[in-house]
Amino acid sequence: MSxxxxxxxxxxxxxxxxxxxxxxLSENHFKNREYKKCLELLSQAHGMFEKxxxxxxxxxxxxxxxxxxxxxxxxxxx
Numbered sequence: 236m237s238x239x240x241x242x243x244x245x246x247x248x249x250x251x252x253x254x255x256x257x258x259x260l261s262e263n264h265f266k267n268r269e270y271k272k273c274l275e276l277l278s279q280a281h282g283m284f285e286k287x288x289x290x291x292x293x294x295x296x297x298x299x300x301x302x303x304x305x306x307x308x309x310x311x312x313x
Contacts, residue, residue: 250287
């Protein structure tokens with residue numbers, strides 16, 4: 236009989252760290268005016284924060300995503 240190790244806390248920590256990394260990476264793309272890549276990374280970061288249970292962080296990323304999309308992709312289905 237094997238004992239199971241609970242790694243859920245480590246996964247949550249990983250998802251949140253990965254989300255922060257993706258946000259930081261998206262900021263670099265934003266500075267280089269690579270808006271489409273920036274939006275892709277923010278979308279991934281949102282998913283990571285959702286998986287990690289960081290609802291507040293996910294909401295901030297969602298607002299940033301919508302703002303960039305509205306500002307730089309007017310009348311576009313990006």
